[in-house]
Each structure stands twice: as structure tokens, then as C-alpha cells.
Amino acid sequence: MFKQLFIFFTLTFSSQVFAETTQNNLIPPGSVIAAESMTKMIISLVLVLVIIIAIAWLLKRFAIIPTNATGHLKIVSAASIGQRERVVIVEVGETWLVLGVAPGQVNKLYSMEKSALNTHDKSLNHTSGKFPEELVKSISKSTKH
Secondary structure: OHHHHHHHHHHHOOOOOOOOOOOOOOOOOOOOOOHHHHHHHHHHHHHHHHHHHHHHHHHHHOOOOOOOOOOOEEEEEEEEOOOOOEEEEEEEOOEEEEEEEEOOEEEEEEEEEHHHOOOOOOOOOOOOOHHHHHHHHHHHHHHHO
């Protein structure tokens, strides 16, 4: 039993633990505010700011953060219908405009009075057959070009 403990302690503890150092001169540690540590800190801070700005740009770019409308123009709703195409409902005064938005162009698809649509009803009734007809006409016009 003692032989096993002796072997265990000799293998776990190095002989350097029991050795004395003859050097009494202690070397002071380097300065905490060195140029190298300041450079690392500034680079880290700039990197964090770049990441924050990139995330904010991405959120705004993909319309995850809704933008508040000021003045007379307000985006009521928007839906993506393709990789870069959207249908947007814009409120201008008492009129709602349905716009088709694509890179480099904006087309008016339909316009209606704000009071014509019940805004309190979340399940919109599709009683008006004019809008789908206008949408099909607009799409057929844009595909002929």
C-alpha cells in the first residue's frame, strides 16, 4: 500500500517543485498600458462598432425594423413576391396606392380610397374583383416589354 502511494506521489509531483531557486532578483512585469495592448483594444472596439453597424444595415435592408413614416406618406403593408420584387401599399392622404417595386422601377398597380377598405377587420374580405384584374393587366404589360 505504501509502495503504491510512494509511486503515485513521485509520479504526480515533479522534482522541480521541491527545488529551490537561487535567483532572488525578480523581474517586474511589463507595463499594463503598453502600445501593443492599446492597439489590440482599439482594434477590438472598432470591430465591435463595425459589427453593430453591419447588423443595423442588414435589419434595415431586409425591412426587419419597421421605419416610422412622417408627414403625408406612410407604408401600410409590403409583401415580397420575388427575390427583388415587392408589392407595397402606400397611404398618401386619404388614398391608398398599390405599387409594384422592382430594382430601378416603381409601377402603380391600383389606387383606392382609404375609407373603401375596412381597416379594423383583420381578415380582409375579397369582394372587389377589380384589383385582381388590374394586377393581371399590369403584369401582362410588364412582361410584353
